C-alpha cells in the first residue's frame with residue numbers, strides 16, 4: 556500500500572488490481588504550541604492509508620511537505636511559490652501517469668485559499684492535457700458535514716482531534732495555549748495572506764478529543780472512498 560515499501564512485483568500487482576495513486580500533501584507550518592509542524596501532511600497520509608484500506612487497493616505516496624503559503628510568518632512555516640509547486644505537481648502527475656495511474660488522489664491536509672485553489676488548478680490543467688487521467692484534488696473536508704459543521708480549521712477542534720486520533724504520541728494537549736500566532740518572521744516578499752487577522756481559537760481542551768477524531772476520520776474516508784469508486788467506474 557505504501558509506495559516506498561513496495562517491491563517492483565508488488566507495485567505492478569497493486570496497479571493491476573487498482574490503478575489509483577494517493578498523493579498526501581501538506582506544509583511544514585505552525586499549528587499552535589500543542590501540535591507538530593508537519594501535521595498537515597501526516598494527517599493527509601493517514602487519511603489516504605485509511606481510504607486505501609476501505610477501497611481494498613491503491614498506492615499511497617509518502618507525505619509531501621511542500622506547498623503554498625499558510626501561516627507564513629509564524630514559527631517554523633516554510634512556503635513555496637506557485638511556479639515551484641506547479642512544476643513539482645505537474646511533473647509528479649506526469650510520472651504517475653507514466654507508471655500506470657488512472658486515478659490520482661491529491662489530498663491536501665493544508666488549506667487556505669492559496670493552497671486549495673492551487674491544487675484544483677494544477678489538477679485541471681493536467682487533466683485538460685491528459686484526458687485518460689482523472690485527478691481528484693481536494694482538502695479532506697470537501698463535501699463532508701459532521702453535526703452540521705464542515706470539519707475544517709487550523710489546529711482547532713477538527714484538526715486537533717483528527718491528528719490526536721492518528722498520532723497520540725505527537726499530540727501535546729498539556730502544551731496548548733490560546734493565543735494568536737506568534738509572529739517570528741517579517742512579511743514574505745510575495746504572495747501570502749495575513750493569517751493573524753482572521754485568527755479565532757476555540758475552547759480546544761473542551762471540544763477536541765481522540766474520539767471525535769476517529770469519528771471524523773471514518774466519515775471523511777467513507778466519503779473519499781466513494782468519490783474514488785465513482786471515478787474508477789468511469790475509467
Ligand SMILES: [Zn+2]
Nearest residue numbers: 595664709710
Ligand atoms: Zn493544518
